[in-house]
Amino acid sequence: MSDLLHAYARVAGNDAVDHLQQLSAPLKGAKFVHVNSTRVGGGVAEILMKMVPLMNELGIDTSWEVISGEDKFYQCTKSMHNALQGDPVHISEDLLKAYEETNSKNADILRPILEDADYVIIHDLQPAPLLTLCPNRKGKWVWRCHIDASKPHPPVWNYLSQYVKDYDASFFSLADFAQQLPHTQYLIPPSIDPLSDKNMDLDQTEIESTYEEFDLDRKRPIMLQVSRYDRFKDPLGVIDAYKLTKQSVPEIQLVLAGGGATDDPEGEEVLREVRDAAGDDPDIHILLLPPDAHKTINALQRISDIVLQKSLKEGFGLTVTEAMWKGKPVIGGNTGGIRLQVINHHTGFLVDTPEGAALRIQQLLSDPEKLKEMGRKAKEYVRNNFLMTRHLREILSLFTILDNQSKT
């Protein structure tokens, strides 16, 4: 067993790695391609950054391709993203044309790789049309929907489903997100990589330096939300919860730590709104971090007392998993994939309002024993359910099942 596999076995157990080896043995040498629309920023890129090397380590010839486009393409895909999450947005013909042309241009570049691949996973809606643009494909193609598509805006879903319906299968994080499609829809939640800079153990000095770097007072409690500046992440709701908490816990500090993804054009506008709402409160720390600030986020999660993810819609919420892995209870919006992770009153609390979040923050700060016990449970819950080894096992199982179906 290689050093990398040994490292996974130490965290996830020998059985977890042995299962991956058993599943990958028949796929050795096969060409496997992942395609998404950004190499940095956002959960999909973070997953692929670690999953692709692990797959190669297991002997599967795996590559990661990224499509790119101009502003209009990203405007279109951001609108589609919002529409899949329920916003009744109208997308103009002009933007849809940019979407189709961008995919067509990318297909011209990627076609040789994709048509030659044995297995392809297309991540999210941006590259979804690639399947129809690769008519001589020989492999199994699966569409992965990472977002909360439980109530998509019908005109947009109808448009997208013409591209999605011909895949061999698709997979979603939760059953609530599944759609009417003519193929099997698997349920595979995402995961974190315990060995990544974002989640690995850190030296105490590295953790301690974070207080100084961001002018945080180590003697006072810290609440943290890590997320892109996106309305669905409800950063303004977090500020409201902080202000409510401040009334009874005046020493509380809030850190909002986010960055941008290259495929998210709305981020700057939301960041302005967040800065306006924070005003000149010196205890609100709004951080705009570069995409590679993984260790910084890791340290921020470790120095925080409570982590929030007060999203209004959330496909999964990897920041929830990350915080739980560091033994922190999470106060999360009662929505989407957060419900899968925050087991109410066990690994954290589910809330529907800023008032609910403020209540639970105060409850946990007043009961350190409970806070510690919930954090312990949260970490074990992640170990059992949301590590990369489980995630990859399920993806390899999916393709094994598709292969077996072809043989019978």
Place this chain on the structure above:
Amino acid sequence: MPPKNENIQTFNIKDCAILNMATGVRAKNLKELRDQLLTIHPESILYHFWAKKLRSSFEEPEYNNDFASWTYSNLHDIKLAERLSLINPGMFSDIEDLRRKLIEVVELSLEENKSSINTKEGEQFQFIRSEIVVFDTKHTISKPEELMELLPNLSLGSIYFHFIDSKIRSDDISSWLSLFGDEDKGLTQQISKLDPYFFTLSELRIKVSQIFKGYFEGVKK
């Protein structure tokens, strides 16, 4: 203990995991649950009785199947949750009889309570199916005593595979044990009769270990 039958083969201990699939079938209230139960794929019914055991949980399961848990958590109907939880799938040799029993219990509740609560968005009952993925543990045993030694450390996936999934389909362990003739008949009967429905997988592992240990200690005396 030597086998009575010279042709007895070794027994391979397996591990397993399940891969869930959405059926796209949902119910937001009791009436819809009844309607969907009429036609849902039988594998989905089995899933909602058994797969719960493979999911990690923080508390003792108050109710033993997903139908009962959903009724309790989302419809707040304790009476129905208790009635549904009492339905033991092991008592039904035909899955269609199990389906009929479920529908009967739900319909009784519908008759008693004319009003039907609608669940909130995200709290609907989602009918799920699963595929089982089987792994080789590389543990191969040639006699029942060896299984006794391994049992306390077997993974919960192995326990699920051999004492729940296989039991529903082929009962591979009992079949293998029965090849050892009369001397192990008591053991075969005890394992065969063991009803896993009311146990968590950890409890089931302890229970099976106790049966093996008790049997072989008795044999030595």
